[in-house]
Amino acid sequence: MVVGVSAGVGKSTFARRLGEALGIEVHHLDRFFWKPKWVQATMEEFSQAQQAIVDRQSTWIIEGNYTGSLDIRVEHADTIIYLELPLHICLFRVVKRWLSNIGNTRPDMGEDCKEMLDWKFIKFIYSTYYPRKKRMNEFFQVYGKQKKVIVLKNKREIEAYLQSIENQ
Secondary structure (H helix, E strand, O other): OOEOOOOOOOHHHHHHHHHHHHHHEEEEEEHHHHHHHEEEEOOOOOOHHHHHHHHHOOOOOOOOOOOOHHHHHHHOOEEEEEEOOOOOHHHHHHHHHHHEEEEEOOOOOOOOOOOOOOOHHHHHHHHHHHHHHHHHHHHHHHOOOEEEEEEEEEEEHHHHHHHHHHHH
């Protein structure tokens, strides 16, 4: 499973490259959470979609945070990859992504969820970054003993890890 400190950290891109290199299907949680036109799935629908993946596939890459359903993925994951870049890079990437995709729906998003950016989302990223960073460190104290945990904290580490997988 691929998780990260924030939106804009590169979870989707990382998971896509990892999936291509390993020949493993990638599932983006945003596709299950967001119904057309930015309507949220119920927690039951969202959880069932994830459960269906881990039940029917022996290998998978699931990308996304959504801590409310983390237990489903953690239980079945053998490896947890955590991406942590500085807040300013995450914010820059979110703005860049918005500018690059205005009026379009990214392939890792729910159907007909056209790219958007508003102050509420920027505030969410800013206000949750440091608390999430702390929670993820606590999370790894618990699950790091049971699962293989890979922490990548800068662009160089992320690229080196992907290159090592791609070159195998």
